[in-house]
Amino acid sequence: MLLVKGYMLACGHTLCSGCLDNITECPLCKCARTIAGPNMALRSLALGLKASCQFGCVTGTVEDILKHLMTYCPRVKVACTHAGCGVLVPREDIKDHSDRCEWAIVRCPCGTETERLDIPEHLSTVCPKANIKCHMGCGATIRRCEAFGHQTTCPDAVVPCTVRGCPEIVRRRELADHMAKSMERHARVASNLAMCLQRQLVAHNWVGETKAMAVAVKGLEMNSFSWFVHPFKAELLKGRQEFCSPVFRALQGGWRIILQKTEDRWLLSLQLTTRSESALVRFKFVIPASSNEMGSEHIYFQHDGVVFREGTAKGMHITMSPADLEAYVTARATGTTVCQDCLLVQIFMQEVDTVQV
Numbered sequence: 106m107l108l109v110k111g112y113m114l115a116c117g118h119t120l121c122s123g124c125l126d127n128i129t130e131c132p133l134c135k136c137a138r139t140i141a142g143p144n145m146a147l148r149s150l151a152l153g154l155k156a157s158c159q160f161g162c163v164t165g166t167v168e169d170i171l172k173h174l175m176t177y178c179p180r181v182k183v184a185c186t187h188a189g190c191g192v193l194v195p196r197e198d199i200k201d202h203s204d205r206c207e208w209a210i211v212r213c214p215c216g217t218e219t220e221r222l223d224i225p226e227h228l229s230t231v232c233p234k235a236n237i238k239c240h241m242g243c244g245a246t247i248r249r250c251e252a253f254g255h256q257t258t259c260p261d262a263v264v265p266c267t268v269r270g271c272p273e274i275v276r277r278r279e280l281a282d283h284m285a286k287s288m289e290r291h292a293r294v295a296s297n298l299a300m301c302l303q304r305q306l307v308a309h310n311w312v313g314e315t316k317a318m319a320v321a322v323k324g325l326e327m328n329s330f331s332w333f334v335h336p337f338k339a340e341l342l343k344g345r346q347e348f349c350s351p352v353f354r355a356l357q358g359g360w361r362i363i364l365q366k367t368e369d370r371w372l373l374s375l376q377l378t379t380r381s382e383s384a385l386v387r388f389k390f391v392i393p394a395s396s397n398e399m400g401s402e403h404i405y406f407q408h409d410g411v412v413f414r415e416g417t418a419k420g421m422h423i424t425m426s427p428a429d430l431e432a433y434v435t436a437r438a439t440g441t442t443v444c445q446d447c448l449l450v451q452i453f454m455q456e457v458d459t460v461q462v
Contacts, residue, residue, distance in 0.1 A: 109151045109167065115139035119147055189220070230445060240435055242394060243278075263391050265327045265453050270294040274389055274405070274453050328355040328454045332362050335447035337434050341366075341427075352378050356386065356456045363418060364450065371430055373406060374420025375452060377413040385410050385457040390421070392433055393449055404433070410457055 111119040116136040120128075129138050152168040160180040163173055174181055179197035190208040203209060207222035215234040219227055228235045233250035240252070241261040256262050260278035265271075267280070268291045275283050284291075332350040340348070350362040358380030365372045373390055388411070392404035404423065411419045423430060434448050 109148060109171075111144040111147045113141045113144045115141050119144045263393055263451060265329065268294065269327070270298060272387060272389070272407075272455060274391060330355060330360070330362075330452050330454075332450045332452075333447050334364065334450060336445070337448045338431060338446050341431075350450075355454055356380075356384060357382075358384070360454075362450055362452060363420070365420075366427060367422070369426065371423040371427060372420045373423055373450070374418045375413075375454075376418035377415055380413075380415060383412060383414040385412050386454055387411075387457055388452055388454045391451040391453070392423075392430075393451065394433060 108121055110122055112122060112125055113119050114131050116131050116134050118131050118133050154167050156167045156170045157164045158170055158173055158178060162178055180195050182193040183196050183199060185192045185202060185206055187206050187208040190206055194202045209221050210218055211221050212218050213227060213232055215232050235249050236246050237249050239245040239255060239259055241259045243259050243261040247255050262277050263274055264277050266273040271291060271294055273283060330353045334348050346366045348364040352359045352361045359378040361376050361378055363374040363376055375388055387409050390406040406421045434446060
């Protein structure tokens with residue numbers, strides 16, 4: 106072993122720094138361990154000796170070889186500099202390792218920077234520029250950031266009939282067929298409205314007439330709200346038994362949807378939270394299927410008319426087991442993001458009449 110960093114004791118003997126840490130006296134003369142300083146003459150002599158790289162790269166002085174090993178030698182193993190890695194690889198291979206290191210920070214095309222090992226999960230769950238299949242099951246491939254907008258044109262999205270007053274809710278691809286088959290029914294809706302307005306025009310003065318017309322038109326207006334319940338399965342595993350939607354505005358009042366787990370079924374309810382007047386409301390719940398693999402049917406629940414006053418909640422049991430309902434949980438677009446473990450509940454509402462209290 107070449108003594109390059111030797112320290113001289115007061116007694117004149119020279120020892121390496123490793124030995125000095127473990128002694129209290131000079132091992133040669135037993136004098137007290139008193140360090141005088143580094144032995145520069147010995148250091149200079151040692152650094153000037155001839156030597157070769159241990160890997161056979163170059164020859165030169167000891168000083169040259171030490172510098173070569175510390176900074177240039179391609180075969181010396183060095184640690185990867187990426188946080189979390191620390192793998193030792195030959196210096197000549199460090200660039201190749203860095204280019205594929207799982208802990209290297211890389212930039213996704215969407216601009217997000219993350220470790221390379223997290224890129225697959227990022228692409229499959231949140232990346233707005235990643236291609237995904239439409240979660241409504243139409244089969245279209247779209248960018249995740251376009252998923253919410255795609256719902257406005259998706260042929261499998263659930264939509265109300267465009268004829269005001271018709272209570273039917275169908276998939277968009279079925280709308281044209283519904284319109285063709287329901288011409289007679291739609292004509293009756295328009296005729297009934299015309300007769301209602303005519304009777305009210307005769308029976309009331311202008312003030313009363315205006316109010317009556319407003320009441321009649323209520324039956325033609327369809328309001329809708331989409332509630333994304335997430336995370337759904339994760340909360341069930343924690344023992345959660347009830348989910349409540351945010352309060353949403355519709356029909357001149359505040360409403361919310363409540364999903365409660367009973368012994369063997371789920372209870373889905375609509376509650377009026379705030380409104381000055383009571384109202385008679387027709388409403389329909391829709392739980393869309395997560396994909397075509399589940400078949401073409403969504404879950405539908407309908408009430409043809411319920412009187413709601415503040416605090417009133419009206420619900421219906423879902424006629425399937427909790428496990429079957431969980432099959433409708435999937436990843437769904439909510440704005441520019443996609444929520445995993447999500448159950449989508451949609452409601453379509455029409456006010457039939459105002460109820461006097």
